[in-house]
Amino acid sequence: MASDSDSIQPPDDDPSSHKVGSIAERTLQDIEHEFEILREQAQQLLSEKLDMENKVAKQKQKVKRLEEEVRLMRMPPHVVGNIQDVLDDERAVVRSSNGTVFLVTYNRGIESEMMKPGARVALNQDTLSIIDVLHDAWDPLVMGAEMFEKPVTTFSDLGGLDEQISLIKESIELPLKKPEAFLDFGIEPPAGVILVGPPGCGKTMLAKAVANSTDCTFIRLVASELAQKYIGEGGRMVRELFDLARERSPSIVFIDEIDAIGAKRLDSATSGDREVQRTLMQLLAELDGFDSLCDVKFIAATNRPDILDEALLRPGRFDRVIEIPIPNEEARASILKIHMTKMPITKGVSIDNLVLGTEGFSGAELKALTVEAGMCAIRDERKKATKADFTAALKSVVKKRAEKRGEAPNSLWS
Numbered sequence: 001m002a003s004d005s006d007s008i009q010p011p012d013d014d015p016s017s018h019k020v021g022s023i024a025e026r027t028l029q030d031i032e033h034e035f036e037i038l039r040e041q042a043q044q045l046l047s048e049k050l051d052m053e054n055k056v057a058k059q060k061q062k063v064k065r066l067e068e069e070v071r072l073m074r075m076p077p078h079v080v081g082n083i084q085d086v087l088d089d090e091r092a093v094v095r096s097s098n099g100t101v102f103l104v105t106y107n108r109g110i111e112s113e114m115m116k117p118g119a120r121v122a123l124n125q126d127t128l129s130i131i132d133v134l135h136d137a138w139d140p141l142v143m144g145a146e147m148f149e150k151p152v153t154t155f156s157d158l159g160g161l162d163e164q165i166s167l168i169k170e171s172i173e174l175p176l177k178k179p180e181a182f183l184d185f186g187i188e189p190p191a192g193v194i195l196v197g198p199p200g201c202g203k204t205m206l207a208k209a210v211a212n213s214t215d216c217t218f219i220r221l222v223a224s225e226l227a228q229k230y231i232g233e234g235g236r237m238v239r240e241l242f243d244l245a246r247e248r249s250p251s252i253v254f255i256d257e258i259d260a261i262g263a264k265r266l267d268s269a270t271s272g273d274r275e276v277q278r279t280l281m282q283l284l285a286e287l288d289g290f291d292s293l294c295d296v297k298f299i300a301a302t303n304r305p306d307i308l309d310e311a312l313l314r315p316g317r318f319d320r321v322i323e324i325p326i327p328n329e330e331a332r333a334s335i336l337k338i339h340m341t342k343m344p345i346t347k348g349v350s351i352d353n354l355v356l357g358t359e360g361f362s363g364a365e366l367k368a369l370t371v372e373a374g375m376c377a378i379r380d381e382r383k384k385a386t387k388a389d390f391t392a393a394l395k396s397v398v399k400k401r402a403e404k405r406g407e408a409p410n411s412l413w414s
Ligand SMILES: Nc1ncnc2c1ncn2[C@@H]1O[C@H](COP(=O)(O)OP(=O)(O)OP(=O)(O)O)[C@@H](O)[C@H]1O
Pocket: 157, 158, 159, 160, 161, 197, 198, 199, 200, 201, 202, 203, 204, 205, 206, 302, 303, 335, 338, 362, 363, 364, 365, 367
């Protein structure tokens, strides 16, 4: 048995002792290798963490901005009224815009000669004290809306919008120039057109080109200016705007970014919303007061047709919708040509290649591309923009697009 057990004894120079050594060595190597991998992972996680922290900070800023916007929207609008009598240097009798008469106090900061019977004043909605005396004449915003100088934009500055140009010409220019033609055929021209499409594709430009091509008075207003903080003021401005259009006819009223007052009416509205809705109601009523054959025409523009109140699009109002889409290949080529003709460029730059590389770009982005390329050349003090300038410009515009998409992933048009 003993000899048996002897026979199992490992020989003196047992290789397993080497094995132990090599296992230890290998493990050490493995550990070092693993350590290296972990270190790299840690590095990567660290930079990811930094990146996330950055993003969180950005989002927090955005939340703050939106909260501020919500706060402003929730602020109660003020009430507007007319002074009937000034009793002493503290109290006055005011008839509010809905007809009720109040005895109110007024702010000592208001100059006494402005406190005259008949003056229009703004009242605090809760305390009803007079906080401001409003202009009596036509609102300066409305007066400022009339454009005396024609915009320099012409139809030839617009690329890829030939169809839209002829549509707007036949719905706006033709009825103004030849109303009798429509009478002869017994058809009613559209009262107004609305231009819808993604941002930066030429809606505002198209309206300006219409203004340039006609001899009518052109009245332009951005709708957010009508969303007023005083109750009844937005409606009054709309009324004045249309009075001005009538007085200066033949005229074209252009309301840009109409979604600011034309959004769907919701039940759960704050008082600020209700004021905006009243402004919209006034706009609808004013639009109905025009005959489609009269010499006042309307153009509106929006990049949010999804939130528009359908009432705006009914016959007799903005009843022709003209879509201004993201430019296709052909349109991109003509937009690029328009923006590149004034720029000195070396021969190697191919518009065809640029067109292929700019799928999905808006007109504004195509313009940004050419401007950026020009800037590259100016920076390097060269006389002409080269292919390399355009390649660099394309990269930077693509990067900006990606950043924008990141901010608004649910964008309607993306
Ligand atoms: N079809 C186009 N042809 C030439 N340039 C264009 C075209 N579309 C846009 N651009 C360029 O983009 C700029 C912005 O266009 P515009 O202000 O008309 O866009 P928009 O559709 O009104 O955008 P938003 O919805 O943001 O108001 C223009 O000043 C012009 O330089």
